[in-house]
Amino acid sequence: MSANPNSPDRPFPLERTRNIGIAAHIDAGKTTLTERILFYTGMIHKIGEVHDGAATTDWMEQERERGITITSAAVTTEWWQREEEGLVKSFTGEKQRINIIDTPGHVDFTAEVERSLRVLDGAVVVFCGVAGVQPQTETVWRQASKYKVPRIVFVNKMDRVGADFDAVFEEIKEKLGANAVRILIPIGSEDDLRGQIDVVNKKAVYFVDDATFGSTYEIKELTEEQAAIADLAYQELLEAVVSVDDELGEKFMMEEPISREDLKLALRRATTSNLIIPVAGGSAFKNKGVQFLLDAIVDYLPSPLDIPCAVGMNPDDEDQKIEVHTSDNGKFCSLAFKLWADKYVGKLVFFRVYSGVVKKGDTVYNPRTRKSERIGRLIRIQSDQHTDIDACYAGDIAAMVGLKNVQTGDTIAAVGNDVVLEPPTFPEPVISMA
Numbered sequence: 001m002s003a004n005p006n007s008p009d010r011p012f013p014l015e016r017t018r019n020i021g022i023a024a025h026i027d028a029g030k031t032t033l034t035e036r037i038l039f040y041t042g043m044i045h046k047i048g049e050v051h052d053g054a055a056t057t058d059w060m061e062q063e064r065e066r067g068i069t070i071t072s073a074a075v076t077t078e079w080w081q082r083e084e085e086g087l088v089k090s091f092t093g094e095k096q097r098i099n100i101i102d103t104p105g106h107v108d109f110t111a112e113v114e115r116s117l118r119v120l121d122g123a124v125v126v127f128c129g130v131a132g133v134q135p136q137t138e139t140v141w142r143q144a145s146k147y148k149v150p151r152i153v154f155v156n157k158m159d160r161v162g163a164d165f166d167a168v169f170e171e172i173k174e175k176l177g178a179n180a181v182r183i184l185i186p187i188g189s190e191d192d193l194r195g196q197i198d199v200v201n202k203k204a205v206y207f208v209d210d211a212t213f214g215s216t217y218e219i220k221e222l223t224e225e226q227a228a229i230a231d232l233a234y235q236e237l238l239e240a241v242v243s244v245d246d247e248l249g250e251k252f253m254m255e256e257p258i259s260r261e262d263l264k265l266a267l268r269r270a271t272t273s274n275l276i277i278p279v280a281g282g283s284a285f286k287n288k289g290v291q292f293l294l295d296a297i298v299d300y301l302p303s304p305l306d307i308p309c310a311v312g313m314n315p316d317d318e319d320q321k322i323e324v325h326t327s328d329n330g331k332f333c334s335l336a337f338k339l340w341a342d343k344y345v346g347k348l349v350f351f352r353v354y355s356g357v358v359k360k361g362d363t364v365y366n367p368r369t370r371k372s373e374r375i376g377r378l379i380r381i382q383s384d385q386h387t388d389i390d391a392c393y394a395g396d397i398a399a400m401v402g403l404k405n406v407q408t409g410d411t412i413a414a415v416g417n418d419v420v421l422e423p424p425t426f427p428e429p430v431i432s433m434a
């Protein structure tokens with residue numbers, strides 16, 4: 001495998017891509033959270049261009065009416081991480097790409113759910129801050145555990161009467177047996193939900209009401225009371241990470257100083273290996289805490305380079321296993337995970353690239369049909385529009401137009417690259433609908 005997985009002409013490095021799903025018990029707020037994420041990521045880079053609140057609201061309303069992106073199989077968003085201090089209105093960090101893949105159905109253990117889970121590298125699981133862990137949430141949780149999807153939890157609806165972040169946090173540990181740690185603790189609750197304590201960075205983040213964007217916030221030093229909460233959570237977090245991460249564990253044993261960066265990296269490794277679940281609290285509906293959830297997605301969920309490589313087999317010899325490494329320099333190999341009939345564009349085949357690069361106009365091979373077909377267009381779904389792209393790189397997600405003989409689950413590869421990605425092993429239904 002080549003040392004550098006990035007080709008020189010890709011727009012930005014692979015390590016800044018996240019492929020995530022959002023999973024939730026029905027009514028916990030998956031749609032609202034997805035919508036808010038799309039709002040912040042779809043519009044945030046236009047801050048300064050949109051001058052009045054109406055534009056934003058209209059955009060949200062249009063989205064809601066049309067429901068285009070929210071119901072799409074995969075949406076590509078971009079996010080700039082925050083600054084460290086003060087009133088934050090602009091975003092100057094490095095650009096991150098977050099592909100949000102729709103994980104259909106709440107309880108239906110179908111092949112479709114499995115297919116979309118296979119192309120995720122991580123998930124945000126949404127819990128209701130009032131209802132906590134409900135039987136249906138346990139189902140969603142078990143499903144993600146079964147496929148070893150790295151997760152972070154967002155405890156939503158912290159603005160609602162009766163919301164109790166700590167109670168939900170305890171339930172996550174007790175009922176789900178999760179090795180959970182708090183990373184963003186709400187400041188206040190119900191009508192008084194004012195911000196979040198950022199445990200890792202030991203800062204207070206206050207939501208600043210901003211009718212235009214709703215996305216302004218202020219980062220401040222912790223008050224004494226908040227510092228006590230943060231210290232306790234930090235200690236718990238450190239102990240949890242040290243006990244599962246050898247590298248950090250060794251530093252701890254040797255009493256070497258552990259920097260925040262060390263801790264962040266180790267927490268990321270632990271989340272990626274499903275050893276630790278970071279938990280954040282906020283309210284999607286009130287736009288409170290969503291931006292920091294986006295930061296947490298980038299900080300603690302894996303990039304396509306962090307996950308184990310995909311495994312395929314030779315279609316003529318099933319015993320011959322082929323490792324498919326995430327790199328632009330490999331031969332093109334992708335998985336078609338969703339077909340979508342679009343009324344303007346026609347049949348879209350959503351795919352995830354595991355290795356190599358595919359370009360518009362390329363002829364690609366389907367080992368199931370043993371046929372080659374030409375890609376007419378490559379499309380990315382971005383905010384509310386289809387954007388034509390020239391190429392799609394390793395680790396990324398987009399849609400092909402022009403292929404006729406594709407089924408979901410098919411491997412689509414370069415001509416001459418005889419590989420079939422492991423077929424999904426469909427689970428037995430766990431729920432009986434009696």
Ligand code: GDP
Pocket residue numbers: 024025026027028029030031032033156157158159160282283284285286
């Ligand atoms: P889904 O079924 O998981 O997709 O849930 P929805 O996003 O449709 O939300 C269910 C209901 O909860 C809707 O009426 C939302 O407006 C409401 N809701 C979602 N998030 C929040 C929140 O953070 N606070 C409050 N108060 N209501 C919320």
